[in-house]
Amino acid sequence: MEVFDIAAVAGAAVLSILVAVYWMFSRQQQTASDNSVLPGNAEHCVSLLFEDENLEHASDTAAKLYKLIPGRDDWSGMRERLINRFPNLPERPLLAQAGQTTVPARDLEDAAVLELTRTGTFTRINMIESEVQTSAQSLRFKNLQQEIEDLRRASDTTPHAIWQVDSEGSVTWHNAAYTALYKRLHQTEPDPCKPVFDIAPSFHETAGRQRVSAQLPDNDHKDWYDVNVASVGDIMIFHAVDVNAVVKSEAAQRNFVQTLAKTFAQLSIGLAIFDRNGQLALFNPALIDLTELPADFLSGRPTLMSFFDRIRENRRMPEPKNYHSWRQQITEVIAAATDGRYQETWTLETGQTYRVSGRPHPDGAIAFLIEDISAEVSLTRNFRAELELGQSLMDTFDEAIVVFSSTGVLTFCNLAYRELWGLDPDNSFADVTINDSVGAWQENCAHNKLWEGLIDFVLDFGEKTSWHMTASLLSGAEVKCTVSRISSGATVVRFAVMGNGTPPALEHLSDAHSD
Numbered sequence: 001m002e003v004f005d006i007a008a009v010a011g012a013a014v015l016s017i018l019v020a021v022y023w024m025f026s027r028q029q030q031t032a033s034d035n036s037v038l039p040g041n042a043e044h045c046v047s048l049l050f051e052d053e054n055l056e057h058a059s060d061t062a063a064k065l066y067k068l069i070p071g072r073d074d075w076s077g078m079r080e081r082l083i084n085r086f087p088n089l090p091e092r093p094l095l096a097q098a099g100q101t102t103v104p105a106r107d108l109e110d111a112a113v114l115e116l117t118r119t120g121t122f123t124r125i126n127m128i129e130s131e132v133q134t135s136a137q138s139l140r141f142k143n144l145q146q147e148i149e150d151l152r153r154a155s156d157t158t159p160h161a162i163w164q165v166d167s168e169g170s171v172t173w174h175n176a177a178y179t180a181l182y183k184r185l186h187q188t189e190p191d192p193c194k195p196v197f198d199i200a201p202s203f204h205e206t207a208g209r210q211r212v213s214a215q216l217p218d219n220d221h222k223d224w225y226d227v228n229v230a231s232v233g234d235i236m237i238f239h240a241v242d243v244n245a246v247v248k249s250e251a252a253q254r255n256f257v258q259t260l261a262k263t264f265a266q267l268s269i270g271l272a273i274f275d276r277n278g279q280l281a282l283f284n285p286a287l288i289d290l291t292e293l294p295a296d297f298l299s300g301r302p303t304l305m306s307f308f309d310r311i312r313e314n315r316r317m318p319e320p321k322n323y324h325s326w327r328q329q330i331t332e333v334i335a336a337a338t339d340g341r342y343q344e345t346w347t348l349e350t351g352q353t354y355r356v357s358g359r360p361h362p363d364g365a366i367a368f369l370i371e372d373i374s375a376e377v378s379l380t381r382n383f384r385a386e387l388e389l390g391q392s393l394m395d396t397f398d399e400a401i402v403v404f405s406s407t408g409v410l411t412f413c414n415l416a417y418r419e420l421w422g423l424d425p426d427n428s429f430a431d432v433t434i435n436d437s438v439g440a441w442q443e444n445c446a447h448n449k450l451w452e453g454l455i456d457f458v459l460d461f462g463e464k465t466s467w468h469m470t471a472s473l474l475s476g477a478e479v480k481c482t483v484s485r486i487s488s489g490a491t492v493v494r495f496a497v498m499g500n501g502t503p504p505a506l507e508h509l510s511d512a513h514s515d
Helices: 004-034 059-067 075-082 136-155 178-187 201-205 245-266 285-291 295-299 304-313 323-338 372-396 413-422 436-444 452-459 505-515
Strands: 047-051 054-058 099-104 113-119 121-128 160-164 171-174 209-215 222-232 235-242 270-274 280-283 343-347 353-362 366-372 400-404 410-413 466-472 479-483 491-499
Touching: 047 059, 047 075, 054 075, 059 075, 059 235, 121 343, 136 178, 160 178, 222 245, 222 505, 270 285, 285 295, 285 366, 304 323, 323 366, 372 413, 400 436, 410 436, 413 491, 436 452, 452 466, 452 479, 452 491
Parallel strands: none
Antiparallel strands: 047 054, 047 121, 099 113, 113 121, 160 171, 160 235, 209 222, 222 235, 270 280, 270 366, 343 353, 353 366, 400 410, 400 491, 466 479, 479 491
Protein backbone atom coordinates (compact mmCIF):
# COMPACT_ATOMS: atom_id res chain seq x y z
CA MET A 1 0.00 0.00 0.00
CA GLU A 2 1.31 3.36 -0.82
CA VAL A 3 2.16 5.93 1.81
CA PHE A 4 -0.60 8.17 0.56
CA ASP A 5 -3.17 5.44 1.02
CA ILE A 6 -1.86 4.65 4.48
CA ALA A 7 -2.05 8.32 5.41
CA ALA A 8 -5.59 8.54 4.06
CA VAL A 9 -6.70 5.53 6.04
CA ALA A 10 -5.03 6.83 9.22
CA GLY A 11 -6.61 10.27 8.72
CA ALA A 12 -10.03 8.74 8.26
CA ALA A 13 -9.59 6.69 11.44
CA VAL A 14 -8.50 9.72 13.45
CA LEU A 15 -11.41 11.75 12.08
CA SER A 16 -13.81 8.96 13.02
CA ILE A 17 -12.39 8.88 16.56
CA LEU A 18 -12.72 12.64 16.88
CA VAL A 19 -16.32 12.51 15.67
CA ALA A 20 -17.11 9.72 18.14
CA VAL A 21 -15.51 11.65 21.04
CA TYR A 22 -17.42 14.80 20.07
CA TRP A 23 -20.68 12.84 19.88
CA MET A 24 -20.10 11.24 23.27
CA PHE A 25 -19.24 14.63 24.82
CA SER A 26 -22.39 16.18 23.34
CA ARG A 27 -24.56 13.36 24.78
CA GLN A 28 -23.01 13.90 28.19
CA GLN A 29 -23.80 17.61 28.01
CA GLN A 30 -27.37 16.87 26.88
CA THR A 31 -27.77 14.34 29.72
CA ALA A 32 -26.46 16.86 32.22
CA SER A 33 -28.85 19.46 30.82
CA ASP A 34 -31.74 17.03 31.07
CA ASN A 35 -30.79 16.08 34.60
CA SER A 36 -30.70 19.75 35.61
CA VAL A 37 -34.49 19.88 35.50
CA LEU A 38 -35.01 16.67 37.39
CA PRO A 39 -35.32 16.39 41.17
CA GLY A 40 -32.64 14.90 43.34
CA ASN A 41 -29.76 17.35 42.89
CA ALA A 42 -28.45 19.49 45.69
CA GLU A 43 -30.78 18.07 48.33
CA HIS A 44 -28.77 19.90 50.99
CA CYS A 45 -29.88 23.34 49.65
CA VAL A 46 -33.20 24.97 48.73
CA SER A 47 -34.21 23.46 45.41
CA LEU A 48 -37.67 23.34 43.81
CA LEU A 49 -38.98 21.86 40.56
CA PHE A 50 -42.28 22.96 38.98
CA GLU A 51 -44.11 21.54 36.00
CA ASP A 52 -46.13 24.47 34.76
CA GLU A 53 -47.40 25.83 38.14
CA ASN A 54 -47.51 22.55 40.06
CA LEU A 55 -44.76 21.68 42.53
CA GLU A 56 -43.29 18.33 41.52
CA HIS A 57 -40.24 18.14 43.78
CA ALA A 58 -38.76 19.97 46.77
CA SER A 59 -35.49 19.34 48.51
CA ASP A 60 -35.53 18.34 52.15
CA THR A 61 -34.24 21.76 53.17
CA ALA A 62 -36.94 23.57 51.14
CA ALA A 63 -39.69 21.33 52.50
CA LYS A 64 -38.60 21.90 56.11
CA LEU A 65 -37.98 25.66 55.84
CA TYR A 66 -41.00 26.68 53.79
CA LYS A 67 -43.48 23.86 54.47
CA LEU A 68 -43.82 23.01 50.78
CA ILE A 69 -45.30 19.65 49.86
CA PRO A 70 -44.98 18.32 46.26
CA GLY A 71 -48.27 17.42 44.66
CA ARG A 72 -50.25 19.78 46.85
CA ASP A 73 -48.54 23.19 46.77
CA ASP A 74 -48.15 25.31 43.66
CA TRP A 75 -46.26 28.34 42.37
CA SER A 76 -48.47 30.90 44.16
CA GLY A 77 -47.97 29.18 47.52
CA MET A 78 -44.22 29.15 47.01
CA ARG A 79 -44.20 32.79 45.94
CA GLU A 80 -46.21 33.80 49.02
CA ARG A 81 -43.53 32.28 51.25
CA LEU A 82 -40.55 33.83 49.42
CA ILE A 83 -41.97 37.20 48.31
CA ASN A 84 -40.79 39.06 51.42
CA ARG A 85 -37.18 38.10 50.78
CA PHE A 86 -37.35 38.08 46.96
CA PRO A 87 -39.91 40.71 45.86
CA ASN A 88 -39.04 40.39 42.13
CA LEU A 89 -40.10 36.75 41.96
CA PRO A 90 -42.49 36.40 38.95
CA GLU A 91 -46.17 35.85 39.69
CA ARG A 92 -46.26 32.93 37.23
CA PRO A 93 -43.49 30.71 35.86
CA LEU A 94 -44.45 31.63 32.27
CA LEU A 95 -43.50 35.23 33.04
CA ALA A 96 -39.92 34.14 33.70
CA GLN A 97 -37.54 34.32 30.74
CA ALA A 98 -36.61 31.12 28.95
CA GLY A 99 -33.28 29.77 30.09
CA GLN A 100 -31.77 30.99 33.33
CA THR A 101 -32.93 34.08 35.28
CA THR A 102 -31.45 35.49 38.49
CA VAL A 103 -33.66 37.10 41.17
CA PRO A 104 -31.73 39.01 43.87
CA ALA A 105 -32.80 39.36 47.50
CA ARG A 106 -34.53 42.48 48.80
CA ASP A 107 -31.81 43.64 51.21
CA LEU A 108 -28.43 44.69 49.86
CA GLU A 109 -26.59 42.91 52.65
CA ASP A 110 -28.43 39.70 51.79
CA ALA A 111 -26.21 37.96 49.20
CA ALA A 112 -28.69 35.17 48.45
CA VAL A 113 -30.10 34.89 44.91
CA LEU A 114 -32.66 32.68 43.22
CA GLU A 115 -31.72 31.02 39.95
CA LEU A 116 -34.77 30.26 37.79
CA THR A 117 -34.13 27.85 34.92
CA ARG A 118 -36.91 27.24 32.41
CA THR A 119 -36.73 24.17 30.17
CA GLY A 120 -39.92 23.45 28.32
CA THR A 121 -42.74 23.07 30.82
CA PHE A 122 -40.29 22.64 33.71
CA THR A 123 -39.07 25.48 35.91
CA ARG A 124 -36.32 24.85 38.42
CA ILE A 125 -35.54 27.20 41.34
CA ASN A 126 -32.23 27.02 43.18
CA MET A 127 -31.40 29.31 46.10
CA ILE A 128 -27.73 30.17 46.21
CA GLU A 129 -26.44 31.42 49.54
CA SER A 130 -23.10 33.20 49.78
CA GLU A 131 -20.63 31.28 51.89
CA VAL A 132 -18.65 34.42 52.63
CA GLN A 133 -20.31 36.37 55.46
CA THR A 134 -19.81 40.13 55.31
CA SER A 135 -19.75 42.42 58.35
CA ALA A 136 -23.22 43.69 57.46
CA GLN A 137 -24.52 40.13 57.31
CA SER A 138 -22.90 39.34 60.65
CA LEU A 139 -24.52 42.38 62.23
CA ARG A 140 -27.87 41.46 60.71
CA PHE A 141 -27.52 37.91 62.04
CA LYS A 142 -26.85 39.23 65.55
CA ASN A 143 -29.85 41.54 65.30
CA LEU A 144 -32.00 38.65 64.19
CA GLN A 145 -30.79 36.57 67.11
CA GLN A 146 -31.58 39.41 69.50
CA GLU A 147 -35.02 39.84 67.94
CA ILE A 148 -35.67 36.10 68.32
CA GLU A 149 -34.72 36.30 71.99
CA ASP A 150 -37.01 39.29 72.51
CA LEU A 151 -39.89 37.57 70.77
CA ARG A 152 -39.36 34.37 72.76
CA ARG A 153 -39.26 36.36 76.00
CA ALA A 154 -42.41 38.28 75.07
CA SER A 155 -44.33 35.16 74.08
CA ASP A 156 -43.36 33.28 77.24
CA THR A 157 -44.41 36.16 79.51
CA THR A 158 -47.72 36.78 77.74
CA PRO A 159 -50.60 35.86 80.11
CA HIS A 160 -52.80 34.40 77.38
CA ALA A 161 -52.13 31.21 75.45
CA ILE A 162 -50.75 31.40 71.89
CA TRP A 163 -50.23 28.50 69.52
CA GLN A 164 -49.96 27.85 65.80
CA VAL A 165 -51.36 24.96 63.79
CA ASP A 166 -50.18 23.74 60.40
CA SER A 167 -52.31 22.56 57.52
CA GLU A 168 -52.46 19.03 58.98
CA GLY A 169 -53.98 20.33 62.24
CA SER A 170 -50.85 19.73 64.32
CA VAL A 171 -49.56 22.25 66.85
CA THR A 172 -46.12 23.31 65.60
CA TRP A 173 -45.41 25.98 68.23
CA HIS A 174 -46.89 27.31 71.48
CA ASN A 175 -45.89 29.58 74.33
CA ALA A 176 -45.55 28.93 78.07
CA ALA A 177 -49.11 30.09 78.85
CA TYR A 178 -50.43 27.46 76.43
CA THR A 179 -48.49 24.75 78.30
CA ALA A 180 -49.92 25.87 81.65
CA LEU A 181 -53.45 26.05 80.22
CA TYR A 182 -53.15 22.61 78.62
CA LYS A 183 -51.96 21.04 81.87
CA ARG A 184 -54.79 22.73 83.80
CA LEU A 185 -57.54 21.57 81.45
CA HIS A 186 -56.23 18.16 80.37
CA GLN A 187 -53.97 17.19 83.29
CA THR A 188 -51.18 16.19 80.87
CA GLU A 189 -48.38 17.58 78.75
CA PRO A 190 -49.41 19.29 75.47
CA ASP A 191 -50.12 16.85 72.65
CA PRO A 192 -49.09 18.23 69.21
CA CYS A 193 -51.88 16.25 67.54
CA LYS A 194 -54.59 17.51 69.93
CA PRO A 195 -54.86 21.30 70.46
CA VAL A 196 -56.06 22.61 73.80
CA PHE A 197 -59.49 23.57 72.36
CA ASP A 198 -61.65 21.74 69.85
CA ILE A 199 -62.30 24.63 67.44
CA ALA A 200 -64.97 24.29 64.76
CA PRO A 201 -63.55 23.74 61.25
CA SER A 202 -65.62 26.63 59.88
CA PHE A 203 -63.78 28.87 62.31
CA HIS A 204 -60.52 27.89 60.66
CA GLU A 205 -61.82 28.85 57.25
CA THR A 206 -63.09 32.28 58.24
CA ALA A 207 -60.65 34.01 60.56
CA GLY A 208 -62.33 35.77 63.44
CA ARG A 209 -63.21 35.25 67.08
CA GLN A 210 -65.05 32.46 68.85
CA ARG A 211 -66.00 32.07 72.50
CA VAL A 212 -65.37 28.59 73.83
CA SER A 213 -65.85 26.95 77.22
CA ALA A 214 -63.75 24.31 78.94
CA GLN A 215 -64.98 21.98 81.67
CA LEU A 216 -62.50 21.49 84.47
CA PRO A 217 -61.98 17.80 85.32
CA ASP A 218 -62.30 18.18 89.12
CA ASN A 219 -65.52 20.25 89.35
CA ASP A 220 -68.51 21.55 87.42
CA HIS A 221 -67.01 24.97 86.91
CA LYS A 222 -66.58 26.18 83.33
CA ASP A 223 -63.80 28.42 82.08
CA TRP A 224 -64.57 30.76 79.18
CA TYR A 225 -62.09 31.95 76.59
CA ASP A 226 -62.24 34.21 73.55
CA VAL A 227 -60.16 32.51 70.84
CA ASN A 228 -58.89 34.76 68.05
CA VAL A 229 -57.36 33.28 64.90
CA ALA A 230 -55.17 34.76 62.19
CA SER A 231 -54.19 33.00 58.98
CA VAL A 232 -50.69 33.35 57.55
CA GLY A 233 -50.39 31.14 54.51
CA ASP A 234 -51.39 27.65 55.58
CA ILE A 235 -50.48 28.40 59.21
CA MET A 236 -53.24 29.27 61.71
CA ILE A 237 -52.19 31.32 64.75
CA PHE A 238 -54.54 31.17 67.76
CA HIS A 239 -54.79 33.50 70.77
CA ALA A 240 -56.93 32.44 73.77
CA VAL A 241 -57.90 35.20 76.23
CA ASP A 242 -59.46 34.37 79.61
CA VAL A 243 -62.89 36.09 79.73
CA ASN A 244 -64.32 34.57 82.90
CA ALA A 245 -64.70 38.02 84.46
CA VAL A 246 -66.40 39.30 81.30
CA VAL A 247 -68.83 36.36 81.23
CA LYS A 248 -69.70 36.88 84.89
CA SER A 249 -70.27 40.59 84.38
CA GLU A 250 -72.41 39.92 81.30
CA ALA A 251 -74.52 37.43 83.27
CA ALA A 252 -74.88 39.92 86.13
CA GLN A 253 -75.86 42.61 83.65
CA ARG A 254 -78.47 40.36 82.05
CA ASN A 255 -79.92 39.51 85.46
CA PHE A 256 -79.95 43.17 86.39
CA VAL A 257 -81.69 44.13 83.15
CA GLN A 258 -84.24 41.35 83.66
CA THR A 259 -84.87 42.60 87.20
CA LEU A 260 -85.32 46.13 85.91
CA ALA A 261 -87.63 44.90 83.17
CA LYS A 262 -89.80 43.06 85.71
CA THR A 263 -89.84 46.14 87.92
CA PHE A 264 -90.70 48.47 85.04
CA ALA A 265 -93.47 46.09 83.97
CA GLN A 266 -95.23 46.69 87.30
CA LEU A 267 -95.02 50.48 87.12
CA SER A 268 -98.09 52.49 86.26
CA ILE A 269 -95.87 55.24 84.86
CA GLY A 270 -94.97 54.93 81.18
CA LEU A 271 -91.21 54.72 80.63
CA ALA A 272 -89.42 55.34 77.32
CA ILE A 273 -85.60 55.39 77.21
CA PHE A 274 -83.87 56.54 74.02
CA ASP A 275 -80.19 55.82 73.39
CA ARG A 276 -77.56 58.29 72.29
CA ASN A 277 -78.63 57.82 68.65
CA GLY A 278 -82.18 58.88 69.48
CA GLN A 279 -83.72 55.41 69.09
CA LEU A 280 -86.06 53.77 71.59
CA ALA A 281 -84.02 51.28 73.61
CA LEU A 282 -86.36 50.36 76.47
CA PHE A 283 -90.06 50.73 77.27
CA ASN A 284 -92.59 49.18 79.65
CA PRO A 285 -96.19 47.97 79.17
CA ALA A 286 -97.61 51.09 80.84
CA LEU A 287 -96.27 53.17 77.94
CA ILE A 288 -98.41 51.12 75.54
CA ASP A 289 -101.52 51.74 77.65
CA LEU A 290 -100.93 55.47 78.05
CA THR A 291 -99.89 56.29 74.47
CA GLU A 292 -101.97 53.63 72.68
CA LEU A 293 -98.95 52.90 70.49
CA PRO A 294 -98.76 49.32 69.14
CA ALA A 295 -96.10 47.06 70.62
CA ASP A 296 -94.62 46.18 67.21
CA PHE A 297 -94.06 49.89 66.52
CA LEU A 298 -92.24 50.36 69.82
CA SER A 299 -90.26 47.14 69.33
CA GLY A 300 -89.04 48.51 66.00
CA ARG A 301 -86.97 51.08 67.93
CA PRO A 302 -88.50 54.28 66.52
CA THR A 303 -86.68 57.59 66.72
CA LEU A 304 -87.69 60.41 69.01
CA MET A 305 -89.35 62.33 66.18
CA SER A 306 -91.40 59.38 64.93
CA PHE A 307 -92.31 58.50 68.54
CA PHE A 308 -93.84 61.93 69.23
CA ASP A 309 -95.38 62.09 65.76
CA ARG A 310 -97.19 58.83 66.40
CA ILE A 311 -98.39 60.03 69.81
CA ARG A 312 -99.80 63.18 68.20
CA GLU A 313 -101.55 61.08 65.54
CA ASN A 314 -103.15 59.01 68.32
CA ARG A 315 -104.31 62.26 70.00
CA ARG A 316 -102.53 61.32 73.20
CA MET A 317 -100.98 64.76 73.52
CA PRO A 318 -102.31 68.30 73.07
CA GLU A 319 -102.73 69.28 69.43
CA PRO A 320 -100.24 72.02 68.55
CA LYS A 321 -101.73 75.33 67.52
CA ASN A 322 -99.25 75.69 64.67
CA TYR A 323 -98.57 72.40 62.93
CA HIS A 324 -95.74 73.86 60.85
CA SER A 325 -93.74 74.63 64.00
CA TRP A 326 -94.32 71.12 65.36
CA ARG A 327 -90.86 69.84 64.49
CA GLN A 328 -89.25 72.84 66.11
CA GLN A 329 -91.30 72.26 69.27
CA ILE A 330 -90.22 68.63 69.43
CA THR A 331 -86.59 69.67 68.96
CA GLU A 332 -86.97 72.05 71.89
CA VAL A 333 -88.57 69.28 73.95
CA ILE A 334 -85.60 66.97 73.24
CA ALA A 335 -83.10 69.72 74.07
CA ALA A 336 -84.91 70.48 77.34
CA ALA A 337 -85.00 66.78 78.25
CA THR A 338 -81.29 66.50 77.58
CA ASP A 339 -80.69 69.20 80.20
CA GLY A 340 -83.29 67.75 82.57
CA ARG A 341 -85.51 70.83 82.24
CA TYR A 342 -88.51 69.34 80.47
CA GLN A 343 -91.65 68.86 82.56
CA GLU A 344 -95.14 69.61 81.31
CA THR A 345 -98.76 68.76 81.98
CA TRP A 346 -100.77 67.57 79.00
CA THR A 347 -104.54 67.98 79.04
CA LEU A 348 -106.04 65.64 76.48
CA GLU A 349 -109.31 65.87 74.58
CA THR A 350 -110.62 62.89 76.56
CA GLY A 351 -110.33 64.84 79.80
CA GLN A 352 -107.27 62.92 80.95
CA THR A 353 -104.25 64.74 82.29
CA TYR A 354 -100.68 63.50 81.81
CA ARG A 355 -97.53 64.66 83.56
CA VAL A 356 -94.61 64.29 81.14
CA SER A 357 -90.99 64.78 82.20
CA GLY A 358 -87.66 64.26 80.45
CA ARG A 359 -84.45 63.28 82.20
CA PRO A 360 -80.92 62.85 80.84
CA HIS A 361 -79.19 59.49 81.31
CA PRO A 362 -75.51 58.49 81.02
CA ASP A 363 -73.88 58.16 77.62
CA GLY A 364 -76.26 60.62 75.97
CA ALA A 365 -79.48 58.65 76.61
CA ILE A 366 -82.81 60.35 77.39
CA ALA A 367 -85.67 58.98 79.49
CA PHE A 368 -89.27 60.21 79.21
CA LEU A 369 -91.77 59.49 81.98
CA ILE A 370 -95.50 59.71 81.22
CA GLU A 371 -97.84 59.57 84.22
CA ASP A 372 -101.62 59.69 84.24
CA ILE A 373 -102.51 62.24 86.96
CA SER A 374 -106.18 62.56 86.03
CA ALA A 375 -107.32 61.22 89.42
CA GLU A 376 -104.89 63.47 91.26
CA VAL A 377 -106.01 66.53 89.31
CA SER A 378 -109.66 65.64 89.83
CA LEU A 379 -109.07 65.16 93.56
CA THR A 380 -107.23 68.47 93.78
CA ARG A 381 -110.00 70.26 91.94
CA ASN A 382 -112.67 68.70 94.17
CA PHE A 383 -110.66 69.54 97.27
CA ARG A 384 -110.22 73.11 96.09
CA ALA A 385 -113.93 73.34 95.37
CA GLU A 386 -114.73 72.02 98.84
CA LEU A 387 -112.36 74.55 100.39
CA GLU A 388 -114.00 77.35 98.47
CA LEU A 389 -117.42 76.05 99.50
CA GLY A 390 -116.35 75.85 103.14
CA GLN A 391 -114.86 79.34 102.95
CA SER A 392 -118.06 80.71 101.46
CA LEU A 393 -120.09 78.97 104.12
CA MET A 394 -117.96 80.29 106.98
CA ASP A 395 -118.13 83.81 105.52
CA THR A 396 -121.92 83.79 106.02
CA PHE A 397 -121.55 83.45 109.80
CA ASP A 398 -121.92 86.60 111.96
CA GLU A 399 -119.52 85.10 114.49
CA ALA A 400 -115.83 85.86 113.82
CA ILE A 401 -113.87 82.62 113.51
CA VAL A 402 -110.13 82.03 113.30
CA VAL A 403 -108.23 78.72 113.37
CA PHE A 404 -104.65 78.17 114.59
CA SER A 405 -102.53 75.05 113.99
CA SER A 406 -100.88 73.04 116.76
CA THR A 407 -97.78 75.23 116.37
CA GLY A 408 -99.79 78.44 116.73
CA VAL A 409 -99.87 79.50 113.07
CA LEU A 410 -103.09 81.03 111.69
CA THR A 411 -104.53 78.74 109.02
CA PHE A 412 -108.10 79.98 108.47
CA CYS A 413 -110.39 82.93 109.20
CA ASN A 414 -113.74 84.09 107.91
CA LEU A 415 -115.07 87.43 106.67
CA ALA A 416 -116.55 88.37 110.06
CA TYR A 417 -113.08 88.01 111.64
CA ARG A 418 -111.52 90.34 109.07
CA GLU A 419 -114.27 92.92 109.63
CA LEU A 420 -114.11 92.68 113.45
CA TRP A 421 -110.38 93.21 113.80
CA GLY A 422 -109.56 94.89 110.48
CA LEU A 423 -107.02 92.17 109.62
CA ASP A 424 -106.36 90.24 106.37
CA PRO A 425 -103.88 87.38 107.03
CA ASP A 426 -103.98 86.27 103.36
CA ASN A 427 -102.07 89.40 102.33
CA SER A 428 -99.27 88.81 104.82
CA PHE A 429 -95.88 87.71 103.45
CA ALA A 430 -95.04 85.79 106.63
CA ASP A 431 -97.02 83.35 108.73
CA VAL A 432 -99.34 85.04 111.23
CA THR A 433 -98.92 83.43 114.68
CA ILE A 434 -101.07 83.44 117.78
CA ASN A 435 -98.74 86.00 119.36
CA ASP A 436 -99.17 88.34 116.37
CA SER A 437 -102.92 87.94 116.49
CA VAL A 438 -103.24 88.51 120.26
CA GLY A 439 -101.10 91.62 119.95
CA ALA A 440 -103.46 93.00 117.28
CA TRP A 441 -106.49 92.10 119.38
CA GLN A 442 -105.09 93.83 122.46
CA GLU A 443 -104.63 97.07 120.52
CA ASN A 444 -108.40 97.24 119.99
CA CYS A 445 -109.42 96.18 123.51
CA ALA A 446 -109.09 97.39 127.05
CA HIS A 447 -106.33 95.87 129.16
CA ASN A 448 -107.05 92.27 130.10
CA LYS A 449 -104.62 89.78 131.64
CA LEU A 450 -106.56 86.82 130.22
CA TRP A 451 -105.00 87.25 126.78
CA GLU A 452 -101.85 85.51 128.04
CA GLY A 453 -103.97 82.55 129.10
CA LEU A 454 -105.39 82.32 125.55
CA ILE A 455 -101.86 82.09 124.13
CA ASP A 456 -101.00 79.33 126.59
CA PHE A 457 -104.16 77.43 125.68
CA VAL A 458 -103.38 77.49 121.95
CA LEU A 459 -99.74 76.46 122.39
CA ASP A 460 -100.39 73.86 125.08
CA PHE A 461 -100.56 70.29 123.77
CA GLY A 462 -102.50 69.03 126.75
CA GLU A 463 -105.96 67.57 126.65
CA LYS A 464 -108.30 70.59 126.84
CA THR A 465 -111.80 70.98 125.53
CA SER A 466 -112.66 74.69 125.68
CA TRP A 467 -111.81 78.00 127.31
CA HIS A 468 -113.53 81.40 127.17
CA MET A 469 -113.05 84.99 128.18
CA THR A 470 -114.74 88.36 127.74
CA ALA A 471 -112.95 91.39 126.28
CA SER A 472 -114.04 95.02 126.07
CA LEU A 473 -113.54 96.78 122.75
CA LEU A 474 -112.35 100.37 122.74
CA SER A 475 -115.68 101.23 121.13
CA GLY A 476 -117.43 100.03 124.29
CA ALA A 477 -118.82 96.78 122.97
CA GLU A 478 -118.27 93.52 124.78
CA VAL A 479 -116.80 90.57 122.90
CA LYS A 480 -117.17 87.01 124.09
CA CYS A 481 -114.16 84.92 123.12
CA THR A 482 -114.55 81.11 123.07
CA VAL A 483 -111.49 78.90 122.47
CA SER A 484 -111.97 75.21 121.56
CA ARG A 485 -109.60 72.36 120.67
CA ILE A 486 -110.33 70.56 117.39
CA SER A 487 -108.68 67.69 115.46
CA SER A 488 -104.93 67.43 114.81
CA GLY A 489 -104.15 69.70 117.77
CA ALA A 490 -105.60 72.76 116.08
CA THR A 491 -107.53 75.45 117.97
CA VAL A 492 -110.54 77.50 116.86
CA VAL A 493 -111.21 80.92 118.40
CA ARG A 494 -114.69 82.43 118.05
CA PHE A 495 -115.61 86.05 118.76
CA ALA A 496 -119.24 87.09 119.38
CA VAL A 497 -120.05 90.80 119.83
CA MET A 498 -122.55 91.31 122.65
CA GLY A 499 -124.79 94.35 123.02
CA ASN A 500 -125.11 97.23 120.54
CA GLY A 501 -121.45 98.20 120.41
CA THR A 502 -119.75 98.61 117.07
CA PRO A 503 -116.58 96.66 116.27
CA PRO A 504 -113.49 98.83 115.73
CA ALA A 505 -113.18 98.04 112.06
CA LEU A 506 -116.82 98.81 111.38
CA GLU A 507 -116.50 102.03 113.38
CA HIS A 508 -113.63 103.18 111.17
CA LEU A 509 -115.69 102.35 108.12
CA SER A 510 -118.66 104.37 109.44
CA ASP A 511 -116.44 107.39 110.13
CA ALA A 512 -114.97 107.23 106.66
CA HIS A 513 -118.48 106.99 105.15
CA SER A 514 -119.72 110.04 107.10
CA ASP A 515 -116.75 112.09 105.94
